[in-house]
Amino acid sequence: MSQALARTDFYTEDDYYNLPENVRAELIDGQFYDMAAPSRIHQEILSSLHLEIGNYLRSKKGSCKIYPAPFSVKLFDNRKTVVEPDISVICDPNKLTDQGCTGAPDWIIEIVSPSTSSHDYVRKLNLYMDAGVREYWIVDPVQRHIVVYYLEKTQFKMTTYTFQDKVKVNLYDDLWISLQELELSGT
16 A cells, blocks of 8 residues: 555545546545456456447437546545446536546446456445435446436435346336447456
8 A cells, every 4th residue: 555545534536536547535424445456357348338428328319428547436425435436427517627526426337357346236325325325236246236316305226137048228218238249258
Protein backbone atom coordinates (compact mmCIF):
# COMPACT_ATOMS: atom_id res chain seq x y z
CA MET A 1 0.00 0.00 0.00
CA SER A 2 1.32 3.44 -0.86
CA GLN A 3 2.08 6.14 1.67
CA ALA A 4 -0.95 8.09 0.47
CA LEU A 5 -3.21 5.23 1.58
CA ALA A 6 -1.58 4.64 4.98
CA ARG A 7 -3.29 7.42 6.98
CA THR A 8 -5.90 6.36 9.52
CA ASP A 9 -8.11 9.46 9.54
CA PHE A 10 -10.83 10.14 6.99
CA TYR A 11 -10.03 11.07 3.43
CA THR A 12 -11.96 13.34 1.08
CA GLU A 13 -12.36 13.57 -2.67
CA ASP A 14 -9.39 15.99 -2.70
CA ASP A 15 -7.20 13.13 -1.43
CA TYR A 16 -8.73 10.83 -4.05
CA TYR A 17 -7.99 13.20 -6.94
CA ASN A 18 -4.43 13.71 -5.63
CA LEU A 19 -3.50 10.02 -5.56
CA PRO A 20 -0.42 9.15 -7.62
CA GLU A 21 -1.32 8.11 -11.17
CA ASN A 22 -0.15 4.54 -10.60
CA VAL A 23 -2.48 4.01 -7.60
CA ARG A 24 -5.99 2.69 -8.24
CA ALA A 25 -8.33 2.99 -5.29
CA GLU A 26 -11.89 3.85 -4.38
CA LEU A 27 -12.91 6.19 -1.59
CA ILE A 28 -15.89 4.92 0.41
CA ASP A 29 -17.07 6.70 3.54
CA GLY A 30 -13.68 8.39 3.93
CA GLN A 31 -11.60 5.20 3.61
CA PHE A 32 -9.52 4.07 0.65
CA TYR A 33 -9.91 0.58 -0.82
CA ASP A 34 -7.16 -0.62 -3.16
CA MET A 35 -8.19 -1.87 -6.58
CA ALA A 36 -6.15 -4.71 -8.04
CA ALA A 37 -5.40 -4.89 -11.74
CA PRO A 38 -8.28 -6.66 -13.48
CA SER A 39 -7.88 -10.09 -15.07
CA ARG A 40 -8.08 -10.74 -18.80
CA ILE A 41 -11.58 -12.28 -18.56
CA HIS A 42 -12.72 -9.28 -16.50
CA GLN A 43 -11.54 -6.96 -19.27
CA GLU A 44 -13.07 -9.14 -21.97
CA ILE A 45 -16.48 -9.06 -20.25
CA LEU A 46 -16.16 -5.31 -19.65
CA SER A 47 -15.27 -4.65 -23.30
CA SER A 48 -18.09 -6.82 -24.63
CA LEU A 49 -20.73 -5.29 -22.37
CA HIS A 50 -19.46 -1.77 -23.08
CA LEU A 51 -19.74 -2.37 -26.83
CA GLU A 52 -23.18 -4.01 -26.65
CA ILE A 53 -24.70 -1.35 -24.38
CA GLY A 54 -22.95 1.50 -26.18
CA ASN A 55 -24.29 0.35 -29.57
CA TYR A 56 -27.79 0.10 -28.11
CA LEU A 57 -27.62 3.59 -26.57
CA ARG A 58 -26.25 5.07 -29.78
CA SER A 59 -29.09 3.49 -31.79
CA LYS A 60 -31.65 5.12 -29.48
CA LYS A 61 -30.07 8.58 -29.90
CA GLY A 62 -31.09 9.55 -26.38
CA SER A 63 -29.26 11.36 -23.61
CA CYS A 64 -27.79 8.24 -21.93
CA LYS A 65 -24.00 7.80 -22.04
CA ILE A 66 -21.88 4.80 -21.07
CA TYR A 67 -18.45 5.02 -19.40
CA PRO A 68 -16.09 2.12 -18.64
CA ALA A 69 -13.61 2.15 -15.76
CA PRO A 70 -11.61 4.04 -14.82
CA PHE A 71 -14.37 6.62 -14.49
CA SER A 72 -14.90 8.52 -11.22
CA VAL A 73 -18.37 8.58 -9.70
CA LYS A 74 -18.98 10.87 -6.73
CA LEU A 75 -22.19 9.40 -5.32
CA PHE A 76 -22.96 11.93 -2.57
CA ASP A 77 -22.28 15.57 -1.74
CA ASN A 78 -20.37 14.63 1.45
CA ARG A 79 -16.99 14.50 -0.39
CA LYS A 80 -16.08 11.17 1.28
CA THR A 81 -17.15 8.68 -1.44
CA VAL A 82 -15.76 8.37 -4.98
CA VAL A 83 -16.04 4.98 -6.70
CA GLU A 84 -14.95 3.60 -10.06
CA PRO A 85 -17.61 1.15 -11.29
CA ASP A 86 -16.61 -1.13 -14.15
CA ILE A 87 -19.44 0.33 -16.25
CA SER A 88 -21.58 3.40 -15.55
CA VAL A 89 -24.61 4.49 -17.58
CA ILE A 90 -25.69 8.08 -16.93
CA CYS A 91 -28.85 9.49 -18.51
CA ASP A 92 -28.83 12.95 -16.91
CA PRO A 93 -26.16 15.05 -18.67
CA ASN A 94 -26.21 17.51 -15.75
CA LYS A 95 -24.47 14.85 -13.62
CA LEU A 96 -21.45 14.74 -15.92
CA THR A 97 -18.37 16.80 -15.04
CA ASP A 98 -14.81 16.98 -16.30
CA GLN A 99 -13.85 14.61 -13.46
CA GLY A 100 -16.62 12.06 -14.08
CA CYS A 101 -20.10 11.86 -12.61
CA THR A 102 -21.59 13.66 -9.62
CA GLY A 103 -24.65 11.80 -8.35
CA ALA A 104 -25.96 8.30 -8.89
CA PRO A 105 -25.62 6.76 -12.35
CA ASP A 106 -28.79 5.13 -13.66
CA TRP A 107 -27.07 1.77 -14.18
CA ILE A 108 -23.86 0.34 -12.76
CA ILE A 109 -22.17 -2.94 -13.63
CA GLU A 110 -19.42 -4.46 -11.49
CA ILE A 111 -17.45 -7.50 -12.64
CA VAL A 112 -16.24 -9.31 -9.55
CA SER A 113 -13.02 -11.10 -8.89
CA PRO A 114 -12.40 -13.39 -5.91
CA SER A 115 -10.64 -10.55 -4.07
CA THR A 116 -13.51 -8.04 -4.56
CA SER A 117 -16.62 -10.19 -4.20
CA SER A 118 -17.65 -9.09 -0.68
CA HIS A 119 -16.88 -5.49 -1.63
CA ASP A 120 -19.24 -5.68 -4.64
CA TYR A 121 -21.94 -7.92 -3.12
CA VAL A 122 -22.22 -6.12 0.23
CA ARG A 123 -20.50 -2.75 0.58
CA LYS A 124 -21.25 -1.46 -2.93
CA LEU A 125 -24.74 -2.95 -3.06
CA ASN A 126 -25.76 -0.94 0.00
CA LEU A 127 -23.87 2.13 -1.21
CA TYR A 128 -25.54 2.10 -4.62
CA MET A 129 -28.99 1.50 -3.13
CA ASP A 130 -28.52 4.42 -0.71
CA ALA A 131 -27.34 6.65 -3.58
CA GLY A 132 -30.38 5.82 -5.73
CA VAL A 133 -28.73 3.81 -8.55
CA ARG A 134 -31.71 2.44 -10.48
CA GLU A 135 -30.09 -0.78 -11.71
CA TYR A 136 -27.00 -2.61 -10.45
CA TRP A 137 -25.51 -5.72 -12.03
CA ILE A 138 -22.91 -7.96 -10.44
CA VAL A 139 -21.26 -10.13 -13.07
CA ASP A 140 -19.38 -13.09 -11.59
CA PRO A 141 -17.11 -14.86 -14.12
CA VAL A 142 -16.14 -17.59 -11.62
CA GLN A 143 -19.69 -18.52 -10.63
CA ARG A 144 -20.87 -17.73 -14.20
CA HIS A 145 -23.89 -15.76 -13.10
CA ILE A 146 -25.24 -12.23 -13.12
CA VAL A 147 -27.18 -10.80 -10.20
CA VAL A 148 -29.43 -7.94 -11.23
CA TYR A 149 -30.71 -5.48 -8.64
CA TYR A 150 -33.41 -3.09 -9.77
CA LEU A 151 -34.53 -0.20 -7.56
CA GLU A 152 -38.27 -0.12 -6.94
CA LYS A 153 -39.19 2.80 -4.69
CA THR A 154 -36.59 2.45 -1.91
CA GLN A 155 -35.50 -1.19 -2.20
CA PHE A 156 -33.67 -3.30 -4.73
CA LYS A 157 -35.50 -6.26 -6.29
CA MET A 158 -33.11 -9.08 -7.18
CA THR A 159 -33.03 -11.56 -10.06
CA THR A 160 -30.22 -14.02 -10.78
CA TYR A 161 -29.25 -15.20 -14.27
CA THR A 162 -26.64 -17.59 -15.64
CA PHE A 163 -24.26 -16.79 -18.48
CA GLN A 164 -26.55 -18.89 -20.74
CA ASP A 165 -29.60 -16.69 -20.03
CA LYS A 166 -30.71 -13.52 -21.76
CA VAL A 167 -30.63 -10.84 -19.09
CA LYS A 168 -33.39 -8.23 -19.10
CA VAL A 169 -32.20 -4.67 -18.67
CA ASN A 170 -34.96 -3.19 -16.54
CA LEU A 171 -34.26 0.40 -17.58
CA TYR A 172 -35.21 -0.32 -21.20
CA ASP A 173 -38.19 -2.18 -22.62
CA ASP A 174 -36.31 -3.70 -25.54
CA LEU A 175 -32.81 -4.49 -24.27
CA TRP A 176 -31.77 -8.04 -23.40
CA ILE A 177 -28.12 -9.08 -23.08
CA SER A 178 -26.69 -12.58 -23.32
CA LEU A 179 -23.08 -13.03 -22.23
CA GLN A 180 -23.06 -16.32 -24.14
CA GLU A 181 -23.87 -14.45 -27.36
CA LEU A 182 -21.07 -11.93 -26.76
CA GLU A 183 -18.53 -14.63 -27.69
CA LEU A 184 -16.33 -14.39 -24.62
CA SER A 185 -13.31 -16.63 -25.13
CA GLY A 186 -12.61 -17.35 -21.44
CA THR A 187 -16.10 -18.19 -20.19
